Amino acid sequence: MAVPFRRSLLLASGALLAVAAVAVPVVVGTASADPAAAGQPRIVGGDKASLADHPYAVYLTDSGGNQFCGAVIVSSTAVATAAHCAKAVAKEEIRVVAGREDKRTDEGDVLTVSKVWVSKGYSDPTKGDDIAVLTVRGQLGYRPAQLPDSGDAAAYREGTKATVLGWGRIADGGDRSDYLRSAVVPVVSDSACRSDYNVYDAKTMVCAGYAEGGADACQGDSGGPLVVGDTLIGIVSFGDGCGKAGKPGVYTRVSTYADDIKAQAKPRLLG
16 A cells, blocks of 8 residues: 655746655644634644754755755765755755754855765665765855764664754645754654554664654655754655654664765865
8 A cells, every 4th residue: 555645845946846755744743722622723833943952954945045855964065865855956956055043034054066965776765765965065164963873773762852853844734934943753663663654664764753643844844854962863754744643754764874974975175
């Protein structure tokens, strides 16, 4: 049975494109009262986050300034993101926006991309290998996230509290956030995630979320970071809806690709 996945829409080079995988919802929270009782749609919100705490969180736009994905700084010259994000827009059109907590401002830096590396095994987010590294022109003067050791299992233990970050939609199909948001979600066991998604691959994916739902990433958050402390353990990849019960977010398992990311993120030699 096919798994229904969300699709992100973005405006790139004047054309509306459908991105075939989704970004799990960006942080969510539930209202204390039942909003349906008051005739209001269910709220999927989240907490405002600070770049002072997460300086490695960045987002991607096209050349027209339309935000379509998230990313995470992994060195002074590179960011990691989802492969489906890297393939959504031509290299020449991608912009990396760093140091800008509120998208309505002109703070921080906007950098173009000189190189795109996509995992050679990637074909579709639901088949794994949803990881890419973008090399920027110039320097990213912000603290990068730490990478886990290759094969590291400690950060992936069931119940480990992780933080997902992004500027995506605050409800399934709702408005995108103007500022960085975060949500704390527990890592889900491989067996539990496999029962929720029959496409789940424990080598290339990791799930995080509550059984009852209510906290997740959403459209526009694809490519953004899932961190434990400052250690990057996941990249927002796909999911079924945003914050649905029994449907945790699915992330790229970064430890599997740590060596590849380090090789691609190695700062360029000058001169």
